[in-house]
Amino acid sequence: MKTYIPPRFKVERDQERCIKCQVCVNQCSFSVHSYDAEVDEVFSREENCVGCHRCVIFCPTHALNICKTPLDYRENANWRPEIIEDIIRQAESGGVLLTGMGNDKPYKVYWDHLVVNASQVTNPSIDPLREPMELRTYLGRKPERVELERGGLKLKTKVAPQLTIEAPIMFSALSYGAVSLNVHESLARAASEFGTLFNTGEGGLHRKLYKYGKNTIVQVASGRYGVHSEYLDVAAAVEIKIGQGAKPGIGGHLPGEKVSAEVSATRMIPAGTDALSPAPHHDIYSIEDLSQLIYALKEATNYTKPIIVKIAAVHNSAAIASGMVRAGADIIALDGIRGSTGAAPKIIRDNVGIPIELAIAAVDTRLRQEGIRHQASLVAAGGIRCAADVVKAVALGADAVYIGTAALIALGCTVCQQCHTGKCAWGICTTDLSLTKRINPDIGTERLVNLLRGWSHEIKDMLGGMGVNALESLRGNRLHLRAVGLSEKEMEILGVRHAGD
Amino acid sequence: MACRLCEVACLVEHSRSRDLMKAYKREKPRAVARIRVEELGPLSFAMSCRHCEEPSCVRACLTGALSKDPETGIVSIDAEKCMGCWTCILFCPHGSIVPDVERGVAAKCDFCPHLETPACIAICPNRALLLAEEKTHA
Numbered sequence: 335m336k337t338y339i340p341p342r343f344k345v346e347r348d349q350e351r352c353i354k355c356q357v358c359v360n361q362c363s364f365s366v367h368s369y370d371a372e373v374d375e376v377f378s379r380e381e382n383c384v385g386c387h388r389c390v391i392f393c394p395t396h397a398l399n400i401c402k403t404p405l406d407y408r409e410n411a412n413w414r415p416e417i418i419e420d421i422i423r424q425a426e427s428g429g430v431l432l433t434g435m436g437n438d439k440p441y442k443v444y445w446d447h448l449v450v451n452a453s454q455v456t457n458p459s460i461d462p463l464r465e466p467m468e469l470r471t472y473l474g475r476k477p478e479r480v481e482l483e484r485g486g487l488k489l490k491t492k493v494a495p496q497l498t499i500e501a502p503i504m505f506s507a508l509s510y511g512a513v514s515l516n517v518h519e520s521l522a523r524a525a526s527e528f529g530t531l532f533n534t535g536e537g538g539l540h541r542k543l544y545k546y547g548k549n550t551i552v553q554v555a556s557g558r559y560g561v562h563s564e565y566l567d568v569a570a571a572v573e574i575k576i577g578q579g580a581k582p583g584i585g586g587h588l589p590g591e592k593v594s595a596e597v598s599a600t601r602m603i604p605a606g607t608d609a610l611s612p613a614p615h616h617d618i619y620s621i622e623d624l625s626q627l628i629y630a631l632k633e634a635t636n637y638t639k640p641i642i643v644k645i646a647a648v649h650n651s652a653a654i655a656s657g658m659v660r661a662g663a664d665i666i667a668l669d670g671i672r673g674s675t676g677a678a679p680k681i682i683r684d685n686v687g688i689p690i691e692l693a694i695a696a697v698d699t700r701l702r703q704e705g706i707r708h709q710a711s712l713v714a715a716g717g718i719r720c721a722a723d724v725v726k727a728v729a730l731g732a733d734a735v736y737i738g739t740a741a742l743i744a745l746g747c748t749v750c751q752q753c754h755t756g757k758c759a760w761g762i763c764t765t766d767l768s769l770t771k772r773i774n775p776d777i778g779t780e781r782l783v784n785l786l787r788g789w790s791h792e793i794k795d796m797l798g799g800m801g802v803n804a805l806e807s808l809r810g811n812r813l814h815l816r817a818v819g820l821s822e823k824e825m826e827i828l829g830v831r832h833a834g835d
Numbered sequence: 836m837a838c839r840l841c842e843v844a845c846l847v848e849h850s851r852s853r854d855l856m857k858a859y860k861r862e863k864p865r866a867v868a869r870i871r872v873e874e875l876g877p878l879s880f881a882m883s884c885r886h887c888e889e890p891s892c893v894r895a896c897l898t899g900a901l902s903k904d905p906e907t908g909i910v911s912i913d914a915e916k917c918m919g920c921w922t923c924i925l926f927c928p929h930g931s932i933v934p935d936v937e938r939g940v941a942a943k944c945d946f947c948p949h950l951e952t953p954a955c956i957a958i959c960p961n962r963a964l965l966l967a968e969e970k971t972h973a
């Protein structure tokens with residue numbers, strides 16, 4: 335069928351600068367560039383271009399530029415180009431439109447409407463370069479109160495297992511299969527070098543990475559891929575994945591093309607088959623059922639590891655979170671509407687869920703009201719872009735955050751949203767061995783550790799400005815935030831006052 | 836990862852101008868790269884002179900243009916003496932000597948004497964090429 339989809343990008347090749355070295359040809363995994371020896375020229379098939387910039391970055395003479403095709407449909411606020419083209423695509427395929435990465439629609443980003451306080455005159459700010467500043471974070475169930483042994487400094491209270499991280503930032507669940515083993519290794523090594531945790535996602539853990547177990551959160555999702563006793567034993571914590579911000583209400587998708595031999599062995603599924611996780615856990619239909627799985631996992635790990643329960647942020651998150659804490663979850667992970675994915679139906683990614691900022695505030699408020707906030711730590715995910723977002727998330731009530739997209743960008747991702755195709759030209763979201771080589775775990779680890787270091791310094795700077803010397807003092811301290819341009823209702827949910835108030 | 840930027844850097848470093856644009860666009864005859872990326876499926880390998888312990892190219896050279904520096908171990912070619920008979924190319928077990936057809940001489944890796952780090956290693960974006968000195972039993 336002839337496609338009615340016009341090319342989205344235009345490849346601008348400066349012939350003056352092109353030396354025909356063909357680096358663009360060999361780096362493009364979408365077959366855009368080709369070299370014709372007969373006429374000694376490099377040509378472009380622009381309809382294949384996804385705008386990932388691999389060729390632009392690798393062109394040694396900077397002869398390439400990729401721009402949006404300046405093709406205009408007749409202006410229409412209702413029938414926008416994206417909507418028209420989605421319809422065309424479906425008319426040509428008859429299927430559900432798949433996509434990758436997080437929601438790209440212009441929903442309000444509340445981080446951008448919150449500003450942070452700083453000390454002036456009446457309370458001194460702290461210089462983090464000259465004074466100690468504490469970012470270390472402990473995640474897990476905290477005791478009601480602490481009792482000490484008589485006369486000694488020993489703790490009488492038995493404290494539930496805790497995760498210790500050096501900054502309130504962990505790597506989100508990114509499954510092996512969705513991303514390559516080299517990406518998993520980069521995340522694992524960066525987590526272990528920096529002192530934080532990475533999350534396996536639902537695709538199991540390759541045996542090669544068992545040595546990073548102390549810095550690994552292993553996931554148990556509805557498909558139970560790659561879950562076995564050794565997998566649970568090797569990890570620092572176990573996460574039950576109920577939902578994901580990019581696709582609340584449905585299970586994980588891994589297209590069969592990405593299920594290579596190694597992925598198949600790790601996931602314990604046949605090679606080449608689609609790995610479609612069931613939408614619900616078929617053994618969880620209530621909070622009581624969730625409790626059974628939590629305690630089954632606690633039993634299996636001999637009560638030595640915290641159990642995390644991750645849900646997508648949805649309308650009733652606050653009530654659900656309360657149930658999760660009561661069911662025995664030690665840590666709650668909330669994944670907001672901007673959370674990313676390796677593959678999801680576009681219609682779900684773009685329309686289901688709620689922004690993470692509102693969810694953190696609502697859940698934190700509810701758990702405090704019920705007097706059970708200390709029983710579980712709160713981890714926020716889905717659209718954390720910079721150190722300021724981390725600071726604001728903590729001030730709203732989160733104990734730590736998960737970063738996924740930001741970590742991938744550190745590795746080279748340009749958010750071109752082609753993860754579901756398995757052809758990632760940056761070698762991140764693919765299992766094609768000729769592409770996965772593009773991530774060298776040595777370089778990947780360095781880039782990720784640099785990102786974590788950079789953010790940590792910035793968090794310390796911001797804390798110092800507020801006159802706070804430990805992240806603990808900021809946690810849930812919403813007085814350090816003020817809103818700019820939010821409605822009464824939004825401020826009520828976020829629990830913040832307007833700037834100037 | 837077979838981007839072949841090492842080939843580009845090698846060619847430029849062995850050009851007259853050592854300028855990326857000039858080397859490709861203006862210089863005639865164009866310099867040749869002494870490193871070549873070979874591929875087989877997902878495997879790729881940047882092949883350049885191994886500077887063998889007992890180089891067969893040196894032994895095979897009819898004019899004595901090829902020699903191995905006893906100090907550094909670097910095998911190099913004296914273009915003045917080379918007559919372009921390609922015997923060394925026939926003898927090299929790795930296929931790492933390339934014919935510079937237009938100049939009628941053989942060309943090979945010389946470890947970039949003008950640079951601290953050979954150009955191919957410096958440009959490699961994925962640290963696939965590394966410079967390592969191997970201790971050989973004397």
